[in-house]
Amino acid sequence: MTGDDSERLMAHVRSAMDSDRAVSIEGEASKAFLGPRADGELLSTRGHAGIIEYRPDELVVTARAGTLLSELDAVLGAENQMLACDPPRFGGKGTLGGAIAVGFSGPARPWQGSVRDGLLGVELVNGYGERMQFGGQVMKNVAGYDVSRLMVGARGTLGLILSASLKVLPRPEYTRTVVAAVDHVEARRRSLNLLHKPFPISGSCYVDNRLYVRLSGNEAAVEDASEALGADVEVEESFWDQVRDHEHPFFQGNRPLWRISLARGSRPRSESSQEQLVEWAGAQVWAYMDDAQSPIEFGEGEHATPFRNVAGDSSKSISTADKYVRRLKAAFDPQDIFNRGMVV
Amino acid sequence: MSNPRVLELFRTHLPPQSIITDQAAVRPFETDGITAFRERPWVVVLPENVEQVRSVLQISHDHDVPVVTRGAGTGLSGGARPIRDGVLLTMSKMRKVIEVDLEACTATVEPGVTNLAISDAVREHGLYYAPDPSSQIACSIGGNVAENSGGVHCLKYGLTVHNVLGIRVQTIEGEELVLGGKTYDSPGYDLLALMMGSEGMLGVVTQVTVKLLPEPPDKRVLLGVYDDLPKAGDSVSAIIGDGVIPAGLEMMDALAIRAAEEYVHAGYPIDAAAILLCELDGSASQVEADADRVSDIMKAKGAINVRTATTEEECELFWKGRKAAFPAVGRLAPDYYCMDGSVPRHAIGRVLSEITRLSTVYQLPVANVFHAGDGNLHPLVLYDANKEGELQRAEAFGGKILEYCVAVGGTITGEHGVGVEKLDQMCLQFSEAELNQFHRLKAAFDPGALMNPGKAVPALARCSELGGMHVHEGKVPHPELERF
Numbered sequence: 001m002t003g004d005d006s007e008r009l010m011a012h013v014r015s016a017m018d019s020d021r022a023v024s025i026e027g028e029a030s031k032a033f034l035g036p037r038a039d040g041e042l043l044s045t046r047g048h049a050g051i052i053e054y055r056p057d058e059l060v061v062t063a064r065a066g067t068l069l070s071e072l073d074a075v076l077g078a079e080n081q082m083l084a085c086d087p088p089r090f091g092g093k094g095t096l097g098g099a100i101a102v103g104f105s106g107p108a109r110p111w112q113g114s115v116r117d118g119l120l121g122v123e124l125v126n127g128y129g130e131r132m133q134f135g136g137q138v139m140k141n142v143a144g145y146d147v148s149r150l151m152v153g154a155r156g157t158l159g160l161i162l163s164a165s166l167k168v169l170p171r172p173e174y175t176r177t178v179v180a181a182v183d184h185v186e187a188r189r190r191s192l193n194l195l196h197k198p199f200p201i202s203g204s205c206y207v208d209n210r211l212y213v214r215l216s217g218n219e220a221a222v223e224d225a226s227e228a229l230g231a232d233v234e235v236e237e238s239f240w241d242q243v244r245d246h247e248h249p250f251f252q253g254n255r256p257l258w259r260i261s262l263a264r265g266s267r268p269r270s271e272s273s274q275e276q277l278v279e280w281a282g283a284q285v286w287a288y289m290d291d292a293q294s295p296i297e298f299g300e301g302e303h304a305t306p307f308r309n310v311a312g313d314s315s316k317s318i319s320t321a322d323k324y325v326r327r328l329k330a331a332f333d334p335q336d337i338f339n340r341g342m343v344v
Numbered sequence: 345m346s347n348p349r350v351l352e353l354f355r356t357h358l359p360p361q362s363i364i365t366d367q368a369a370v371r372p373f374e375t376d377g378i379t380a381f382r383e384r385p386w387v388v389v390l391p392e393n394v395e396q397v398r399s400v401l402q403i404s405h406d407h408d409v410p411v412v413t414r415g416a417g418t419g420l421s422g423g424a425r426p427i428r429d430g431v432l433l434t435m436s437k438m439r440k441v442i443e444v445d446l447e448a449c450t451a452t453v454e455p456g457v458t459n460l461a462i463s464d465a466v467r468e469h470g471l472y473y474a475p476d477p478s479s480q481i482a483c484s485i486g487g488n489v490a491e492n493s494g495g496v497h498c499l500k501y502g503l504t505v506h507n508v509l510g511i512r513v514q515t516i517e518g519e520e521l522v523l524g525g526k527t528y529d530s531p532g533y534d535l536l537a538l539m540m541g542s543e544g545m546l547g548v549v550t551q552v553t554v555k556l557l558p559e560p561p562d563k564r565v566l567l568g569v570y571d572d573l574p575k576a577g578d579s580v581s582a583i584i585g586d587g588v589i590p591a592g593l594e595m596m597d598a599l600a601i602r603a604a605e606e607y608v609h610a611g612y613p614i615d616a617a618a619i620l621l622c623e624l625d626g627s628a629s630q631v632e633a634d635a636d637r638v639s640d641i642m643k644a645k646g647a648i649n650v651r652t653a654t655t656e657e658e659c660e661l662f663w664k665g666r667k668a669a670f671p672a673v674g675r676l677a678p679d680y681y682c683m684d685g686s687v688p689r690h691a692i693g694r695v696l697s698e699i700t701r702l703s704t705v706y707q708l709p710v711a712n713v714f715h716a717g718d719g720n721l722h723p724l725v726l727y728d729a730n731k732e733g734e735l736q737r738a739e740a741f742g743g744k745i746l747e748y749c750v751a752v753g754g755t756i757t758g759e760h761g762v763g764v765e766k767l768d769q770m771c772l773q774f775s776e777a778e779l780n781q782f783h784r785l786k787a788a789f790d791p792g793a794l795m796n797p798g799k800a801v802p803a804l805a806r807c808s809e810l811g812g813m814h815v816h817e818g819k820v821p822h823p824e825l826e827r828f
């Protein structure tokens with residue numbers, strides 16, 4: 001069920017425009033728990049899937065929005081390559097379009113970059129029903145405004161993404177994870193070290209009082225670094241997939257789960273480290289908190305967003321308190337067709 | 345031209361030495377790095393702090409006066425060329441390093457701080473700021489944000505957009521936008537990404553927080569010598585395809601090699617058709633393994649010789665010629681016209697052949713220097729502006745090169761920006777709908793079109809006028825080529 005279904009999608013957008021109806025964009029609904037639900041009739045990208053172009057020696061892949069991330073990974077893996085970013089695949093159902101719309105990243109983000117960093121171009125339909133291409137497949141491109149990256153995290157409110165080109169990297173020759181059983185104060189001290197030292201790091205995670213650090217590169221370089229980091233135990237690579245895809249046992253709780261974005265080099269500011277999983281050398285924290293009142297005191301720009309099982313929240317929507325956000329939305333989608341209700 | 349009321353208001357907010365109207369004193373501000381585009385602004389203002397920037401913007405907004413923002417004036421597309429009736433807002437007095445945070449590995453600076461000064465400020469801690477445009481000694485970080493600048497090392501370490509964590513932007517309506525900071529993300533639309541490379545069209549950057557990286561423990565530069573240009577081009581794809589990500593991968597052709605060698609004596613082989621410079625960095629063992637692989641690939645692809653620099657001095661010597669390439673080529677002719685197309689790596693060979701062909705058609709020599717690893721070409725078209733018609737011929741030649749870059753799936757500018765220089769080629773790369781979207785996007789931040797008007801995105805009328813010239817019978821050039 002893969003192919004170019006863009007004509008149907010375009011027609012749907014145009015008919016919504018003509019009758020002033022809203023559409024709610026959905027791929028495989030792998031992130032339906034996120035909320036808020038958009039108003040309007042379902043516009044499914046399911047079926048608008050498949051790789052449009054992939055040349056391993058260009059380190060770029062272009063695929064339709066409905067393509068599963070897991071399928072992309074498999075195709076790239078066959079060439080011993082991988083995406084340059086590591087968005088969660090949510091049970092193998094997460095799509096390329098969805099990954100761009102939410103902009104989440106896995107444990108490699110501080111070292112390898114995010115979806116936004118790896119995005120080279122998008123093709124989209126705006127609220128005028130026009131099909132447009134921004135960016136492209138080349139690494140460097142400063143012609144026109146960077147509309148592609150503006151789509152990352154926009155929750156589909158600026159247009160319907162039809163396809164996208166992402167940067168690809170060779171898979172590392174050798175990977176090893178080192179683990180240290182440490183308390184959260186020591187974990188923080190060691191995490192800071194990860195930003196300061198030129199080690200070939202490709203991920204960090206602190207959970208269950210253990211700090212996991214993944215190293216990737218050639219064997220000698222990785223072994224040198226793992227010695228310097230003082231390794232205790234070795235861990236399977238599947239640990240990292242579990243963290244990336246939110247399949248680690250930590251994520252299986254039923255209580256309200258929040259995502260907290262802290263400054264680089266930030267210290268853990270909660271006593272209940274049992275209830276947290278910390279990635280990005282301290283900067284991305286997943287925390288179970290019953291009270292919407294965060295126990296963490298935030299510094300400038302730091303923020304918490306409800307992620308799962310948080311009742312009655314609307315803070316996940318994009319706020320138009322800022323007039324520039326409001327005007328931007330209108331510049332792309334003047335009739336408020338796309339994901340109405342998600343921009344409030 | 346002068347607007348006495350506006351001037352009077354500026355004087356109530358800025359010290360006298362920050363306002364220049366004297367025509368002789370204004371002259372150095374007539375152009376940026378591309379001197380073919382020249383205009384004298386009626387006033388140059390040099391604010392010392394963000395309050396003064398905001399006052400200048402507010403006053404200009406209230407009186408409908410256009411504002412052109414200028415950093416160090418090193419840009420290569422005329423993006424900071426002044427406007428006759430406009431204010432030239434020059435950020436060079438705002439050059440404080442506000443904070444170096446060694447725990448977060450970040451530096452927060454004012455926009456006038458030079459690119460290199462950031463690395464200089466943190467070098468003692470074993471850190472550096474990765475993007476390194478060739479003008480890094482002079483160009484300012486505010487300008488780097490406006491252009492999304494790259495450099496030799498962006499192949500591995502990314503562009504400005506990948507290395508800036510936060511900025512503060514003043515809008516023409518006199519408001520401050522705090523975008524990002526020291527976190528990796530912010531809620532809502534990614535306006536931080538949108539500001540990168542927006543060429544002063546959306547706002548004025550007044551503060552920048554950059555990510556600092558630890559200095560790599562080891563580095564090595566390889567110099568591959570080729571008797572054939574396409575073989576060097578093939579080596580580029582082969583190195584990247586093999587899984588090595590060099591810190592830098594640069595190519596120079598015969599004319600560029602000879603010019604550089606005569607100019608700085610870097611020890612380049614003057615009879616070579618092309619050289620490839622490949623820098624590898626990382627841990628000692630990683631560098632050694634990668635160097636062996638790259639050397640083998642270069643030889644397998646036909647390099648007649650591969651030399652290796654291991655000491656700091658040797659590495660610098662190898663780079664010296666590349667870094668001096670533009671001024672070196674500049675000695676070969678009274679003028680040169682530098683293009684900045686970016687193409688898929690596999691198309692490099694084809695594009696080079698086309699450039700050679702066009703060089704004969706237009707009867708102008710061309711030297712090729714480029715960031716081969718990124719597919720970012722810098723053909724330097726040599727001409728003499730004093731000879732009747734040569735400038736026009738050089739511009740036409742350059743335009744054809746960019747058309748070809750777009751036709752093979754590339755872009756008209758990889759890192760220099762559109763400015764005023766590449767407005768015509770924007771009509772080739774973007775459709776009417778896309779250009780309209782750009783205009784609406786700009787209007788969201790600047791409804792009165794007062795920020796850097798006439799730059800970066802062409803008016804639709806301009807594209808229609810050009811229609812007959814570039815887009816023959818409504819067809820894209822080179823329909824015979826696959827587009828991908």
